[in-house]
Amino acid sequence: MAGYTGMKSSPYTEGALVFREKPAVGLSQEVPAPTVESVAAPPEPSPQTQSGGS
Amino acid sequence: MTIDLTDQEKSLIREKVQEKYAQVAATSAGCFGYPTGVAGLRQLGYPEELWRDLPPALLESFCGVGNPFSLGPVHPGDAVLDLGCGVGFDACVAARLAGPEGRVVGVDITPGMVTRAWEFSMVLPFRNLSFQVASAEKLPFPPQFFDVVISNGVLNLVIDKDKAAEEIFRVLKPSGHLLLADMVLVAPLPPERENLIENWYQ
Numbered sequence: 001m002a003g004y005t006g007m008k009s010s011p012y013t014e015g016a017l018v019f020r021e022k023p024a025v026g027l028s029q030e031v032p033a034p035t036v037e038s039v040a041a042p043p044e045p046s047p048q049t050q051s052g053g054s
Numbered sequence: 055m056t057i058d059l060t061d062q063e064k065s066l067i068r069e070k071v072q073e074k075y076a077q078v079a080a081t082s083a084g085c086f087g088y089p090t091g092v093a094g095l096r097q098l099g100y101p102e103e104l105w106r107d108l109p110p111a112l113l114e115s116f117c118g119v120g121n122p123f124s125l126g127p128v129h130p131g132d133a134v135l136d137l138g139c140g141v142g143f144d145a146c147v148a149a150r151l152a153g154p155e156g157r158v159v160g161v162d163i164t165p166g167m168v169t170r171a172w173e174f175s176m177v178l179p180f181r182n183l184s185f186q187v188a189s190a191e192k193l194p195f196p197p198q199f200f201d202v203v204i205s206n207g208v209l210n211l212v213i214d215k216d217k218a219a220e221e222i223f224r225v226l227k228p229s230g231h232l233l234l235a236d237m238v239l240v241a242p243l244p245p246e247r248e249n250l251i252e253n254w255y256q
Binding site for chain 1: 086087088089094097098119120121122124125126207223226227228229230231232233234235236237238239240241242243
């Protein structure tokens with residue numbers, strides 16, 4: 001995770017930034033492991049996390 | 055990540071999320087607990103030269119939780135997917151950065167958002183920009199189609215996040231970039247708020 005954005009939708013949630021690069025051909029034959037687990041909802045969706053659709 | 059939900063619960067969540075964002079398509083004012091519109095853009099550090107000439111109504115509809123463009127470049131000529139584009143602000147910024155040789159596609163699951171995005175795009179000079187209704191869990195594009203995928207405050211609303219991640223990396227070209235802004239939990243939910251379906255859309 002690259003960091004937080006300061007945008008808080010509740011006392012429990014905050015915006016975060018994540019950068020990922022898909023491996024180049026030949027470096028890996030595997031589908032990259034999902035990388036959004038840290039940003040995509042937590043164990044339970046949190047109150048007032050609705051966001052986005054920029 | 056797997057979240058145990060019944061089919062009925064999943065349908066309810068999708069219905070309520072779309073219902074909420076149909077309202078947001080008109081205006082984001084008062085819909086979120088953080089700054090939106092121009093105040094949000096300024097707080098997030100979007101360079102003003104990228105947006106100051108965009109329609110005021112488009113700017114006021116901005117409700118992103120971060121600035122995905124701060125994570126990496128969009129180059130002239132790039133093919134860009136804006137996943138959960140809303141009314142299309144980030145897609146417009148990407149269209150400006152990708153230039154006439156690039157192409158930008160915005161997808162959103164809420165038809166009202168896509169309609170508004172098309173309406174805004176009609177008054178803008180970008181001819182490399184299009185929008186369509188689609189789910190992050192089933193992207194209507196061939197493999198290795200995009201140089202960059204951007205998303206801003208959307209994946210927290212997607213039920214099958216593993217599938218969405220799989221789709222993102224399927225449509226990205228090798229060495230392509232995901233520039234992602236989204237909401238995360240930074241503190242435990244109080245017990246009375248845990249496991250509430252309403253958490254998804256209230």
